[in-house]
Amino acid sequence: xxxxxxxxxxxxxxxxxxxxxxxxxxxxxxxxxxxxxxxxxxxxxxxxxxxxxxxxxxxxxxxxxxxxxxxxxxxxxxxxxxxxxxxxxxxxxxxxxxxxxxxxxxxxxxxxxxxxxxxxxxxxxxxxxxxxxxxxxxxxxxxxxxxxxxxxxxxxxxxxxxxxxxxxxxxxxxxxxxxxxxxxxxxxxxxxxxxxxxxxxxxxxxxxxxxxxxxxxxxxxxxxxxxxxxxxxxxxxxxxxxxxxxxxxxxxxxxxxxxxxxxxxxxxxxxxxxxxxxxxxxxxxxxxxxxxxxxxxxxxxxxxxxxxxxxxxxxxxxxxxxxxxxxxxxxxxxxxxxxxxxxxxxxxxxxxxx
Ligand code: UDP
Numbered sequence: 001x002x003x004x005x006x007x008x009x010x011x012x013x014x015x016x017x018x019x020x021x022x023x024x025x026x027x028x029x030x031x032x033x034x035x036x037x038x039x040x041x042x043x044x045x046x047x048x049x050x051x052x053x054x055x056x057x058x059x060x061x062x063x064x065x066x067x068x069x070x071x072x073x074x075x076x077x078x079x080x081x082x083x084x085x086x087x088x089x090x091x092x093x094x095x096x097x098x099x100x101x102x103x104x105x106x107x108x109x110x111x112x113x114x115x116x117x118x119x120x121x122x123x124x125x126x127x128x129x130x131x132x133x134x135x136x137x138x139x140x141x142x143x144x145x146x147x148x149x150x151x152x153x154x155x156x157x158x159x160x161x162x163x164x165x166x167x168x169x170x171x172x173x174x175x176x177x178x179x180x181x182x183x184x185x186x187x188x189x190x191x192x193x194x195x196x197x198x199x200x201x202x203x204x205x206x207x208x209x210x211x212x213x214x215x216x217x218x219x220x221x222x223x224x225x226x227x228x229x230x231x232x233x234x235x236x237x238x239x240x241x242x243x244x245x246x247x248x249x250x251x252x253x254x255x256x257x258x259x260x261x262x263x264x265x266x267x268x269x270x271x272x273x274x275x276x277x278x279x280x281x282x283x284x285x286x287x288x289x290x291x292x293x294x295x296x297x298x299x300x301x302x303x304x305x306x307x308x309x310x311x312x313x314x315x316x317x318x319x320x321x322x323x324x325x326x327x328x329x330x331x332x333x334x335x336x337x338x339x340x341x342x343x344x345x346x347x348x349x350x351x352x353x354x
Contacts, residue, residue, distance in 0.1 A: 004180040008165035015165075017046075017174050024160060024172040024219050029141070029230035031148050039149025041230075043141035046174060047131035049083075052141040054149040057119035071116035075104035077138055079127040099135045106139055106159070106188040106197035112152040121151060132178035136160050139188050139197070144227050148234065156227050157196060159188035160219035162212040169208060171215045185209075187216040191224055 009015055019025070025046030034040035037053035044050075060066045077099040081088050103125070111121065123146065125138035136159035143157045163173040164183040178184055183202030189195050195213075204212060 005176055008170075008177055008181070009168055015170060015174070016176055019172075021168060021170045022215060022218070024222060025174070027140075027223065027226050029144060029226060031144055031230055031234040037145075037149070039145040039147070039151070041141040041145040041148060043137055043144070045133065045137045045140070046172075047129060048127070048134055048137045049129035050134065050137045050141045051126045051128060052138065052145040053124045053126075054122065054142070054145045054151065055124075056121035056149070057116040057151070058122075060118060060120035063118075065120075066118040067113075069117050070113035071111075071119040071121050073104050073107060073111060073113065073121050073123070075100050075107070075123045075125070075142070077103055077125045077127070077135065079130060079134070083127045083130045099138075102197050102199065103135060103139055103142070103188075106157055107142070107146070107153075109194065109196050110153045110155055110157055110190055111146065112154065115152055121146075121149075132173050132175040133161050133186070136186050136188065140223055140227065144230060147227075147231055155191040156224060157188050157190055158220040158223040158227060159186065159197065160216055160223060161186040162215045162219070164202065164204060164208065164212075169212050169215060171219050183208075183212075185212050185216065187213065187220070189217065189220050193217060 005016060009021065013021065015021065017025075026044075028044040030042040032040055033042045033051070034053050037055060039054035041052045042050070043052070057071050060072055065072065077096050078092075079088050079096065081090050104123075107123070113121070123142050125142055127134045127138065139157060139159040146153060147156065160172050161178075162169055162171055162185045163177055163181045164170070165173075165177050165181040167182070170177060170181075173181060173184060181202065183200065183204050185200045185204070186197065187195060188197035
């Protein structure tokens with residue numbers, strides 16, 4: 001272990017690592033780094049390196065542990081044996097059990113567990129390299145990994161610590177400041193500023209404590225921005241994939257229906273201008289997806305296949321059947337499209353695996 005420095009803040013007001021007293025360390029966030037996890041995040045914060053994997057919501061076994069009205073959150077904070085100067089004995093320790101517990105509690109107010117009764121959401125936070133502030137770093141990474149997993153949350157959770165060295169409050173302690181400082185106050189909060197974790201080592205006056213909380217708040221605000229940026233970057237990439245948006249979908253539905261209606265009609269609708277046909281198909285699409293399939297009289301005529309006279313003779317029951325036939329045909333078309341898309345997707349993933 002390194003020796004205690006004589007001074008933590010130099011005559012220019014800078015800390016040992018060159019930071020201002022209210023400056024946080026450089027942070028890098030990478031999302032979706034583990035393919036088997038439902039959500040994952042790799043986060044570097046100064047010399048801390050943290051990997052978080054989220055699994056779930058998934059059915060909890062054994063069933064006796066299930067909660068009838070909500071999902072269970074499990075959070076495991078673990079330091080790799082090689083993450084610190086002196087090798088840590090693998091397995092849970094008093095410290096890691098405590099950090100796991102308080103970190104889980106930091107998320108309980110934001111995760112909408114009531115949506116998943118009987119389920120479990122597992123968060124595994126692995127510290128690969130530690131340099132003070134690992135619990136807060138793990139919380140920041142877990143927050144992003146939970147969002148990546150699509151776990152419904154009221155908002156993100158951000159965390160950082162304030163400490164005291166040379167009688168001065170400093171934001172986001174490095175290892176020397178953490179190990180030899182006079183105080184350490186790790187805090188996690190929601191994006192609305194609600195504190196969900198607060199621990200403290202050492203001494204602070206009430207005034208210092210109030211000021212320290214303000215500094216934590218500002219630190220968390222900056223971290224929240226970085227978390228949001230990372231998530232935006234990830235989901236901006238996803239939107240680059242050929243996922244049809246609502247407008248495109250409407251056009252596809254209209255086109256598919258148009259084909260079906262054209263086949264079913266022999267009629268002279270072909271004379272109608274294209275724009276109007278699309279409009280009519282749109283109307284039919286809306287009509288078909290309505291649960292109540294009571295056909296409108298003019299649409300019954302439109303469904304007639306060969307004989308206009310026969311269409312007039314159709315009673316309401318027949319008309320219903322006709323409409324349902326068209327609907328079935330339409331559903332088949334959509335299914336075929338989906339199958340094609342799935343095939344393309346499977347072929348894509350097979351190619352990737354190769
Ligand atoms: N540390 C260590 N060995 C341990 C526990 C901690 O070397 O068994 C170091 C590690 O760098 C850690 C720092 O001490 O980040 C501060 O630990 P603390 O318990 O305050 O938790 P943290 O600040 O990491 O949340």
